[in-house]
Amino acid sequence: MNAVVEALRRRPDHEAGTSAGSHAAARARLALLGTGTVGGAVLARLAGWRHSGFADGLSLVHVANSRYASSAAAGIDPSSARDLLAGSIQPAGLDAVPVALRGTGHRIVIDATASAEVAARHAEWLEQGIHVVTACKLARGTALADWQAVEDARTRGGSRYGDSATVGAGLPLLRSIRELRAGGDRIHAIAGVLSGSLAWLFNHYDGLRPFSGFVRRARDAGYTEPDPREDLSGEDVRRKLLILARAAGVGLEQEMVDVDSLVPDALAALVREDVDAALPQLDAPMRERYAQAYRNGEKLRFVARLERMDDDGWSAKVGLAELPPGHPLAGGAGTDNRVAIWSDRYREQPLLIQGPGAGAGVTAAGLLDDVLRIVHG
Template sequence: MTLAAPLNEIGTAPSRAPRQPRLALLGTGTVGRAFVARHQRLSQRGLALPAFELLANSRGVFDCAGDPEQVLQLANDAQRNGVAHEIDAARLRRGDILVDATASDAVAARHAEWLSRGIRVVTANKLGNGADLLRAQAVARAQREGHAHYGDSATVGAGLPLLRSIRELVAGGDRIHAVEGVLSGSLAWLFDRYDGMRPFSGFVREAREAGYTEPDPRIDLSGEDVRRKLLILARAAGIALEAHEVQVDSLVPATLADAGDDELDARLPLLDAPLREHYQQAWRDGAKLRFVGRFEAGEAGCRASVGLRALPADHPLCGGSGTDNRVAIRSDRYCEQPLVVQGPGAGAEVTAAALLDDVLRAYAGG
C-alpha cells in the first residue's frame, strides 16, 4: 500500500523547495575568466543563474563560497606544485552544472561519466565530441541514460547557431548532404589579411600577439582544430565520422612541426615561400584563399577534408571579415542554395557568452 502525502490548504502536496543547481567551473584561463566576468555581470542585472560551488584549474580545486572573482584570482595566483589532482566531482550532485573551459583530454574523458550521474555538462573543450568516435558515442548515450543536458554550442563557431541548426534540421526529418566552412577564427583572420606581399609569418606573429591563435600557432595552422570542429558538426548531423577519415592538409612544413618551443619563432618564416606561391596562383586565377573544412555525405559514405582552398571570389565562403566564421549547410530543404551562417566565431567574450547560454538552457531544463 502506498501512503498519499497529506494535502495542504490549497489542495496540493507540500513539497520541499527544489534544490538549486550549483555551478562548477573547470579552467580559469582566458575563457574561464571571461565566463566568471559575464556570470557576475548577468547576475548583477538580475538574471537567475546558479551560484558557483567550485573553481578548478590544473593547480587545484578552490571552494567558491564568496566572491567568484576573488576565488578566480586566488586560483590563478596558486603555485604549480607539479602534482596532478583529480577533479572531485563526488561533491557534485544530480542536476548540478559542470562547465569545462579547459583543453584537457583527461577532463573531456570524464564528460560521459558525469552525464551518466545526472550532472549537466557545458563545454568549450572540443575533445568531448570532437575526438575519438567511441567517446562521442559514450557522451550521447550518457546524455540519454542520465537525462542530463550536454551543452556544446561553444565548441564550434563560439555559439553561432550552427550545431543547433544542424540538429534542428535533422530533428525535422532533413538529411544533411554537405557542410563546408571557414571554421577557424584565427585562420579566417590570417587569410583575410594576407596580401601575398608581406611575409605570412609576420601575420602569424601579429595574430598570436592579438590572442587570435593558440599560444603555439601550429595547433591552428596544422588544421587539427578544424578537424575537431568538423567531427563535431558531422556527428551532430548523425554521421559516425572517425577522426582518421578526415583528410587534413596541414600548412606546417615538417621542419617547423619538429621545432622545439624555443626555435618556433625563428622557424616561422618557413611558412612564407609556400604560402606566397599559393597566393600568387590563386591571384592569377581570380580566386581567394580560405582554410576550409568540409564533409559531403552520400550513398557511398562520407568524404571529409580540411585544408587551404582557392575559391572563386563570389563563393559563399569568401564573405565575412576579421575572425568571422562562415559555414554553408546543404540539406534536403536547402539543396539548391545552402543555409549560410556567418559571424564572429572566436574569442573569449563570444565563447563565454555561448557557455552561459548553455548554462541557462540547462538551468531552464530543471
C-alpha cells in the same frame, strides 16, 4: 552497418532531456575548469550579470586551473575567483569536482580547458547526472568511440551536454543542424570556414608582410589555440568537422577526414617552446600560394567540406582552397566563420550561417548560453 553509425542515423542527437522542473527551486551549482582566455571571460560575464538577474539561481562553487583549485559551498564571487586561485593551496584534482558540486539542484561543469585529462572525465560526470558544458573539442571531436561514450553516458545519467562553444564559438551551427534533422531533413553537405583564427589570418594576409607575423598577432589576440600549430595543421578544423558531421548523423572516424596541413614537417616536429622562433618557416610557401591565387583573381580560404556521395558514402576534406571572390565562403571579415548547409529543404541554395567564430567573449557567451539552457530546461 556499424552500431554507432546506425544509432547516429536513427536519432537526431538532441541533448538527452532531463526534468528541469524538479530542479527549478534549487540553485544550479557551477564548477569552472580553466581560467585562461575563455575561462577568464566566463568569470567576467558572470560578474557582469550580478545586477541583471541572469545569474540568479546560479552559484559558482568550484574554480580551478591546471595547478590550483578553490571550492566554497556558499559560492565564489566570480570577480575575485582568479585572485582566490592565486592564493589557494588546494591542489587541482578532478576528483574534487563532483564533491564540490554535491547538493540539490543542477550540477554543471564548465570545461574551459584544452585538457585531454579533463575531456576524459566528461562521460564519467555525465553518467553521475552532472551536466557538462564545454569549449574543448576533445571528447566529441576525436575518436568516434569517445563521442559514443559521451552519448551513452548522458543517456544513462539523464544529463545534458552543452557543446555550442566547440564549433563556431557559440554560433547557432550545431543547433541548426540538429533542428533540421529533428524536422525530418537529411543533411546532404556542409562546407565552411570553421576556424576563426584561420579566417582572420586569410582575411588579413596580404602576400607582402610575413605570414608568421600575422600568426603571432592572431595568437596574441587569443584567436588561435594555445599552440597555433593546432589551427595551422588543420587538426582543430578536423575536430570541428567531425563534431558537425556527427551532429548531422554521420559517424565519421578521424582518419576519414582528409586533412591538408599548412605546417611543414620540420615545424610539426618541434616542442611547443621552440615553435614561435620557427614560425617564419611558413612565410615562403604561403607567399607563393598567395601570389598564385592573386594572379587568378582568387581568394585563399581554409575550408572544411563534408559531402554525401552518390553511393551514400561521405567525403570529408579540410585544407586551403582558392575561391573566386563571389563564392559563398569567400566573404566574411575578421574571425567570421561562414558555414553553408545543404539539406532536403535547402537543396539548391544552402542555409548560410555567418558570424564571429573565435574570441574569448563569444566563446564564453556560448558556454553560458548552454548553462542557461540547462537551468531553464
